[in-house]
Amino acid sequence: MCTQYTERGMAARNAQIRIDLSASEPAYRQVATQLRTLIVEGSLRPGDLLPPVRRLALDLAVHFNTVAEAYRMLAEEGWLDVGHGRNARVIERATPKPTAAAWEAHRRKLRQVLAEMKASGVAASRIRQEFQTLIEAMKS
Amino acid sequence: MRSTMFMLLAPVMLLIAVLFHFIPRMRKRNLYFAVTVSEEFRQSEEGQSIARTFRTFVWAGTILALAASWTALGRGWVVAANLAPDVQIVVILIAWVIAWRRTRSHAVPPAGVRSAEIVQASGGPTWGLLALILPPFGPVAAAVFLWLNYSELPAHWGRYTGPIRPGHVDHFIDKSPLVVFATPAIAAAVLLLCLVIGLGIRYASRRGSSGERAGWAPKFRRLNLMMLTGIMWAVSLMTSVLSLAPLLSPGTIQALLPVFVVALLATLVGFGVPLIRMSMERTGGSDATPDECWKGGAIYYNPSDSALMVEKRSGIGYTLNFGNRIAWVILAFVLLAPIFVIAVASGLK
Numbered sequence: 001m002c003t004q005y006t007e008r009g010m011a012a013r014n015a016q017i018r019i020d021l022s023a024s025e026p027a028y029r030q031v032a033t034q035l036r037t038l039i040v041e042g043s044l045r046p047g048d049l050l051p052p053v054r055r056l057a058l059d060l061a062v063h064f065n066t067v068a069e070a071y072r073m074l075a076e077e078g079w080l081d082v083g084h085g086r087n088a089r090v091i092e093r094a095t096p097k098p099t100a101a102a103w104e105a106h107r108r109k110l111r112q113v114l115a116e117m118k119a120s121g122v123a124a125s126r127i128r129q130e131f132q133t134l135i136e137a138m139k140s
Numbered sequence: 141m142r143s144t145m146f147m148l149l150a151p152v153m154l155l156i157a158v159l160f161h162f163i164p165r166m167r168k169r170n171l172y173f174a175v176t177v178s179e180e181f182r183q184s185e186e187g188q189s190i191a192r193t194f195r196t197f198v199w200a201g202t203i204l205a206l207a208a209s210w211t212a213l214g215r216g217w218v219v220a221a222n223l224a225p226d227v228q229i230v231v232i233l234i235a236w237v238i239a240w241r242r243t244r245s246h247a248v249p250p251a252g253v254r255s256a257e258i259v260q261a262s263g264g265p266t267w268g269l270l271a272l273i274l275p276p277f278g279p280v281a282a283a284v285f286l287w288l289n290y291s292e293l294p295a296h297w298g299r300y301t302g303p304i305r306p307g308h309v310d311h312f313i314d315k316s317p318l319v320v321f322a323t324p325a326i327a328a329a330v331l332l333l334c335l336v337i338g339l340g341i342r343y344a345s346r347r348g349s350s351g352e353r354a355g356w357a358p359k360f361r362r363l364n365l366m367m368l369t370g371i372m373w374a375v376s377l378m379t380s381v382l383s384l385a386p387l388l389s390p391g392t393i394q395a396l397l398p399v400f401v402v403a404l405l406a407t408l409v410g411f412g413v414p415l416i417r418m419s420m421e422r423t424g425g426s427d428a429t430p431d432e433c434w435k436g437g438a439i440y441y442n443p444s445d446s447a448l449m450v451e452k453r454s455g456i457g458y459t460l461n462f463g464n465r466i467a468w469v470i471l472a473f474v475l476l477a478p479i480f481v482i483a484v485a486s487g488l489k
Binding site: 015016017018019020021022023035038043044050051054056057058059060061062063064 | 249252253254255256257258344345346347348428429443444445446447
């Protein structure tokens with residue numbers, strides 16, 4: 001079963017994105033990052049249609065180019081199939097083997113996040129539990 | 141003559157004054173005179189002082205305009221008397237800008253957070269679209285009917301400048317295409333404009349959330365569309381009947397018009413009251429528009445926002461985003477429509 005973006009609306013799965021215009025990260029990156037997360041988590045699956053650029057831009061109160069850029073970025077990464085005159089579609093993507101450099105970059109990011117969590121007083125057991133939950137959610 | 145004209149002008153001016161008296165309260169608690177403020181600001185001493193000054197201007201302008209209109213009518217200056225509401229509006233606009241400028245010094249950064257459903261309905265029910273599209277066809281159908289029965293129309297017919305009384309007309313005019321088709325043409329133009337605005341709200345306004353209670357924005361949008369549709373239907377039926385006046389008896393018109401007026405008022409009250417309530421409720425968020433894009437606190441110009449219609453920051457309803465090129469086309473239409481009406485009206489004389 002795939003969740004399709006239709007005129008009549010078929011809210012089969014809960015998929016929402018949230019951007020913060022006051023954040024330092026550009027809006028198109030925020031859109032792309034969150035869509036990628038939804039795809040990886042399985043909230044959006046291969047075959048699912050994304051909202052038209054115009055529709056998503058309207059709802060987020062941003063320029064069309066912001067959403068178009070996010071879709072283009074995800075298409076280049078192999079997550080989406082985009083074309084003129086039709087909605088972007090989530091496609092099957094072969095998982096690449098991480099390079100040593102990518103692995104190191106992810107490790108560094110993870111360390112930073114963990115340090116931030118610990119610094120803000122989150123207990124180690126809670127962090128472990130949260131990570132476990134997130135990994136389980138992505139497996140399903 | 142003086143008192144009759146004054147009795148027509150005074151209620152309009154008083155209604156405008158009452159509307160603007162309450163307008164500072166008719167919006168989310170963190171929007172005050174179109175500026176993003178803290179929820180508590182409205183009740184603060186400075187917040188109340190701004191509202192007091194604004195209301196003093198509103199009522200002073202109204203009294204000034206009423207006095208000017210009464211004096212002008214006494215001297216037989218009807219045109220000057222008709223300009224009195226414009227004086228009132230100018231005073232209110234000045235008061236608004238003063239209040240807006242004062243409030244700006246207490247502005248807080250608006251919430252930059254916006255969220256959107258990835259899987260959702262893009263429009264609304266099809267019957268809603270149909271209900272929105274059909275009203276302009278009312279006067280068009282009336283015009284076609286008049287055209288098909290043009291030879292059957294009387295050579296002269298009565299016009300009413302006051303209340304309609306069966307068996308009595310104020311004056312007679314000769315039949316001509318301009319006279320026959322003026323009412324449906326003007327009505328169709330106005331309803332077409334309403335249709336464009338309705339389609340703008342339906343397809344080119346925000347439905348995502350900007351931090352307010354979930355579902356607030358779609359409900360506000362839906363209610364606005366329903367009110368607009370109701371008004372369009374009432375206006376369409378009323379103007380269609382008026383267009384067919386030469387073929388109908390005055391008694392029929394007299395019987396039908398109050399029905400349409402009641403329907404129009406029922407629509408305004410039925411949807412207007414819930415909309416005002418929604419506008420005033422504590423929603424927990426702001427709108428998705430930056431303060432600096434609200435010129436004078438009333439005109440929205442944001443080329444980075446793809447929306448054509450955005451929620452007003454004062455009062456209820458939607459306004460145009462002049463950062464969108466289509467808004468300028470609509471503005472041109474709005475400016476050209478009165479010229480069209482004046483041209484048609486002058487042709488009627």
